[in-house]
Amino acid sequence: MDDDSLFRALADPTRRAIFERLATGPSNASGLREGFGISQPAMSQHLGVLVGAGLVRQEREGRFVNYEVDPAGIGRIGIWLGRYQAYWPSRMADLGNVLKEMDQ
């Protein structure tokens, strides 16, 4: 799994839309193409990037490959958010102290 590619994968609007579609439920590549108006190779490439980023996982079912959101990928976004959501309140407490010291 390539951690660095996680946020890059979601920076592309089409990939982001594909990811958000998958967030509503699993689908195969041809089902996903409905409503996107992109070629089969383009869809494959986008899905490949999402899978490579660990955001989407694939599962073969007979002739079809099903794609679904990988909860672990969402978890990594959550970790980044959580880290800074805890970081800023303590930085702001320090800023409050600096402001008090500036009075003196």
Next chain:
Amino acid sequence: MSETIEMEFCFDAPPEKVWRAVSIAQYRERWLPGADLVQDEPVAVEEGSAVSYRMRDSEPPHEESVVTFQIAADGAGGTRLEIIQRIVVEVPAAANANIGETMMLAA
């Protein structure tokens, strides 16, 4: 789902003073250490109202982000400080037409 952090904090100090504390490196270093930044210098400044720094997560995979501090009077002599932090992504040339361009994720 969003990769943007938005937070708001209030201070009794007036906006002019908070502005100095967030924009002058000597003060900024005392509450936002340079070790957490890519560079000490701001990447964007709107004099008196907004300053942005590029940050680098200390934990792997060391995601880079831009944080903006927006300063406004709270109407009671104090300051409302808004923090907006967004992940910065380098778009890989292979997957996108806009080669080598740096962009930020929208909220």
